Amino acid sequence: MEKLKYDKPSISKINAGMPSKFGLPVKQKVISEIDGIKVSSLIEEYGSPLFVISEKTIREVFADAKRAFENRYPKVQFAWSYKTNYLDAVCSIFHDEGSWAEVVSGFEFEKALSNGVNGSQILFNGPDKSKDDLIMAIKNNACIHIDHFDELYLLIETSRELQMKARVAIRVNLDAGVYPIWDRFGFNYENGDAWNAINRIMLAESLELIGLHTHIGTYIMAQTAYAIAASKLANLYMAIHRKFDYWLKYIDLGGGFASKNTLKGAYMPGNETCPSFDDYAEAISNALISSEIPHENLPVLFLETGRALIDDAGYLLTTVIANKRLNDGRRSMVIDAGVNLLFTSFWYNLGVYPTRELGHAEESTIYGPLCMNIDVVRDAIVFPQVKTGEQLVVERVGAYNITQSMQFITYRPNVVLIDNDGKTQIIRKKESLETFKNSEINPKRN
Amino acid sequence: MLIEVSLIHNNRNIMKITEEVRISDNGFVFNSRTGDSFNVNPTGLELTKLIAQGHDFDTIKSLFLEKYELDDLTFEKDFYEFVALIKHHQITSQEDPLDFK
Numbered sequence: 001m002e003k004l005k006y007d008k009p010s011i012s013k014i015n016a017g018m019p020s021k022f023g024l025p026v027k028q029k030v031i032s033e034i035d036g037i038k039v040s041s042l043i044e045e046y047g048s049p050l051f052v053i054s055e056k057t058i059r060e061v062f063a064d065a066k067r068a069f070e071n072r073y074p075k076v077q078f079a080w081s082y083k084t085n086y087l088d089a090v091c092s093i094f095h096d097e098g099s100w101a102e103v104v105s106g107f108e109f110e111k112a113l114s115n116g117v118n119g120s121q122i123l124f125n126g127p128d129k130s131k132d133d134l135i136m137a138i139k140n141n142a143c144i145h146i147d148h149f150d151e152l153y154l155l156i157e158t159s160r161e162l163q164m165k166a167r168v169a170i171r172v173n174l175d176a177g178v179y180p181i182w183d184r185f186g187f188n189y190e191n192g193d194a195w196n197a198i199n200r201i202m203l204a205e206s207l208e209l210i211g212l213h214t215h216i217g218t219y220i221m222a223q224t225a226y227a228i229a230a231s232k233l234a235n236l237y238m239a240i241h242r243k244f245d246y247w248l249k250y251i252d253l254g255g256g257f258a259s260k261n262t263l264k265g266a267y268m269p270g271n272e273t274c275p276s277f278d279d280y281a282e283a284i285s286n287a288l289i290s291s292e293i294p295h296e297n298l299p300v301l302f303l304e305t306g307r308a309l310i311d312d313a314g315y316l317l318t319t320v321i322a323n324k325r326l327n328d329g330r331r332s333m334v335i336d337a338g339v340n341l342l343f344t345s346f347w348y349n350l351g352v353y354p355t356r357e358l359g360h361a362e363e364s365t366i367y368g369p370l371c372m373n374i375d376v377v378r379d380a381i382v383f384p385q386v387k388t389g390e391q392l393v394v395e396r397v398g399a400y401n402i403t404q405s406m407q408f409i410t411y412r413p414n415v416v417l418i419d420n421d422g423k424t425q426i427i428r429k430k431e432s433l434e435t436f437k438n439s440e441i442n443p444k445r446n
Numbered sequence: 447m448l449i450e451v452s453l454i455h456n457n458r459n460i461m462k463i464t465e466e467v468r469i470s471d472n473g474f475v476f477n478s479r480t481g482d483s484f485n486v487n488p489t490g491l492e493l494t495k496l497i498a499q500g501h502d503f504d505t506i507k508s509l510f511l512e513k514y515e516l517d518d519l520t521f522e523k524d525f526y527e528f529v530a531l532i533k534h535h536q537i538t539s540q541e542d543p544l545d546f547k
Contacts, residue, residue, distance in 0.1 A: 003512075003513065003514055003515045003516075004513055004514050004515070005514070005515060006489065006510075006514035006515050006516040006520075007487055007488065007489050008489070008524050009486070009487065009489040009490035009492075009493045009524055009525075009528040010486065010487045010489075010490050010528075011475070011484050011485070011486045011487075011490050011528070011531055011532060011535065011537075012484060012485050013482060013483075013484050013535065014482075014483045014484060014485060323527075325527055325530055325531065328534070329530070329531055329534035329535070359487070360487055387520075
């Protein structure tokens with residue numbers, strides 16, 4: 001007699017009066033391939049866990065953002081936010097699409113130069129710029145975004161010593177209706193600090209003020225906040241013109257556009273609630289175009305969007321190590337990728353999906369492999385029964401997870417790019433013992 | 447759980463379905479003691495019924511291995527997980543856990 005297909009025995013409690021929040025049964029999403037390549041083939045060739053970046057998605061999302069802004073505003077320039085993902089292969093795609101570089105450290109500045117970015121197309125942000133960093137930036141004619149008065153005076157001193165002119169902007173923090181205000185960076189608009197800094201810069205012969213910059217926060221769900229920020233920078237822009245008869249070159253609205261990931265505690269999924277590029281573009285362009293600035297003197301609009309441009313292009317492939325029942329009967333499982341690779345799991349409910357249709361689903365907790373209690377990749381996710389060795393996909397991990405990943409307990413995995421032709425190649429190698437031996441020194445003892 | 451496993455291995459099935467529990471043929475389970483209701487899938491229903499009939503682990507294993515495409519270790523893992531779950535939901539109780547008479 002032919003044997004029947006076996007399904008793992010399961011039991012689920014019925015919670016009367018507690019339907020899904022959409023009033024519909026949850027259809028389990030499956031990700032079996034990325035850009036036409038089977039997840040199983042990728043893991044077989046490059047191991048598990050594995051970061052995968054889709055070049056096709058990067059270019060499609062970038063094209064969408066570019067279209068949204070360029071259709072509404074005459075002069076737009078994107079600058080790729082290096083800290084979001086500074087793998088050379090990723091940066092090169094953005095530069096190929098026309099992005100400048102936005103960096104926040106000497107290391108990132110050097111990386112941008114090594115990626116072939118002209119120094120004059122690097123926006124240098126951040127509160128930590130050493131004298132050596134400033135010398136490098138001045139010599140490369142970069143746009144230095146001054147963060148505080150100490151940096152302003154160090155820059156005056158350094159540019160005088162070099163007998164070179166430094167091209168600068170100031171970072172402005174302002175009340176755009178998003179709280180708490182990110183007032184730890186830059187000069188405040190409301191209390192007059194920004195205006196004082198501008199006046200000091202205009203008096204400095206070795207500095208050339210060329211722009212105004214703000215970054216109102218991260219994962220900003222309200223496009224209206226950008227409209228307020230743009231209006232306030234437009235006011236400063238006009239005030240500078242009135243007092244000094246001088247037109248700046250650009251206004252930089254920074255980044256912070258939300259990606260489609262879902263924040264922990266959010267009622268609705270991020271892909272249904274986050275503003276689109278069109279929403280952000282409409283708010284910002286309207287604010288600048290309807291400001292006092294004459295049309296012929298409109299500044300270039302810089303955007304340093306990172307998260308919203310790269311999150312969708314990144315996947316983490318992972319494998320189930322074990323299934324466990326917790327002492328209260330809740331289901332849990334252990335996968336081979338932990339919070340050391342998924343820094344964003346601390347604030348997102350990351351999407352974790354099976355690679356094939358599976359049976360009965362129940363509320364589960366997904367733990368990483370680290371021998372640490374905090375290693376929780378997903379809490380309270382409705383997930384099907386899986387066997388050990390089952391392959392899963394974590395989506396929307398392109399932003400920050402690779403740059404903020406920690407070498408901790410285990411080696412960091414390969415990162416693979418699927419290029420536009422559907423070919424795969426390693427863009428960062430998996431770590432090995434040699435990686436650490438090469439940089440460690442063990443003092444000899446007699 | 448460990449006590450239960452060892453006892454089942456000794457062919458002494460001390461689990462029994464709680465008196466207040468009713469199990470329908472379509473997999474709906476109602477526990478009038480707690481007021482909770484559950485859905486079990488077909489294999490879960492089959493297991494529950496076999497347990498209710500008083501079969502021990504070895505008998506249930508043989509029946510399952512004969513009927514399904516299944517290896518003994520997978521069955522063992524799944525069986526004990528399921529047994530722990532129905533015990534957690536108070537669908538089963540121990541007859542006389544200490545055998546203390």
